[in-house]
Amino acid sequence: MARELTAAQRRVIGAAEPVTGRLRGPAAVLERLVKLGLAFRHPRPPHDCFLSPAGQRARTEPPEQLRSSPEPPPVPRPTADGVFAARTGEEHEPPVDAATRVREVRAAWQGLLELRRMTRADGDTGRPCAWERAHLVRAAALALEAAGRVPALAGRNGYVVRESPQPEAVEVRVAGDGVGGDGASGTGTDPREELVLCAEALEAAGWQVSEHGDRRGGRVVIASPPRR
Numbered sequence: 001m002a003r004e005l006t007a008a009q010r011r012v013i014g015a016a017e018p019v020t021g022r023l024r025g026p027a028a029v030l031e032r033l034v035k036l037g038l039a040f041r042h043p044r045p046p047h048d049c050f051l052s053p054a055g056q057r058a059r060t061e062p063p064e065q066l067r068s069s070p071e072p073p074p075v076p077r078p079t080a081d082g083v084f085a086a087r088t089g090e091e092h093e094p095p096v097d098a099a100t101r102v103r104e105v106r107a108a109w110q111g112l113l114e115l116r117r118m119t120r121a122d123g124d125t126g127r128p129c130a131w132e133r134a135h136l137v138r139a140a141a142l143a144l145e146a147a148g149r150v151p152a153l154a155g156r157n158g159y160v161v162r163e164s165p166q167p168e169a170v171e172v173r174v175a176g177d178g179v180g181g182d183g184a185s186g187t188g189t190d191p192r193e194e195l196v197l198c199a200e201a202l203e204a205a206g207w208q209v210s211e212h213g214d215r216r217g218g219r220v221v222i223a224s225p226p227r228r
């Protein structure tokens with residue numbers, strides 16, 4: 001049986017933060033989504049709402065699977081509207097406010113842990129979930145930033161997360177070690193030491209990691225979610 005949603009509910013679901021599934025919208029709409037099983041409230045203050053697994057599916061269901069009231073379709077939100085995005089190290093501008101960024105990263109990571117708990121049959125938060133497998137670069141970047149590692153930026157070195165030629169994996173480099181820069185990471189540590197710290201952060205987040213040399217004389221970490 002198709003799920004009946006109002007256009008307002010669909011707009012809120014469609015505007016959920018891409019990494020965490022965190023929802024913003026009128027309180028009445030959020031409460032209704034919780035009652036429908038499409039969202040849940042985080043147990044810790046400020047008790048933000050996040051998409052449940054059913055809500056995640058509803059966001060990607062084809063239009064014919066959802067019957068909504070005849071209201072105008074949702075307006076796509078521009079990328080500059082403050083929606084959280086994990087920093088991969090290839091951005092050209094720093095966060096507008098560093099303290100705000102720390103809070104956003106913390107909230108995004110807690111939301112991702114809750115998503116792991118909600119979507120794994122055993123409730124294990126120590127291993128990547130299906131969403132992370134489908135968004136490898138963003139998921140790895142969030143794990144690194146949440147662990148306090150510093151993403152690269154023009155004029156400052158740090159980690160860079162990119163897709164890997166290996167299937168179902170990402171590669172992590174540190175600027176100054178084969179990807180440009182002046183030889184010092186954004187944290188002031190040696191690039192090789194920073195790469196080790198990045199590998200440890202991903203391993204602590206439940207990823208499988210291995211370090212390799214490349215043809216340019218640099219080092220790279222290959223990271224992937226465990227198969228089980």
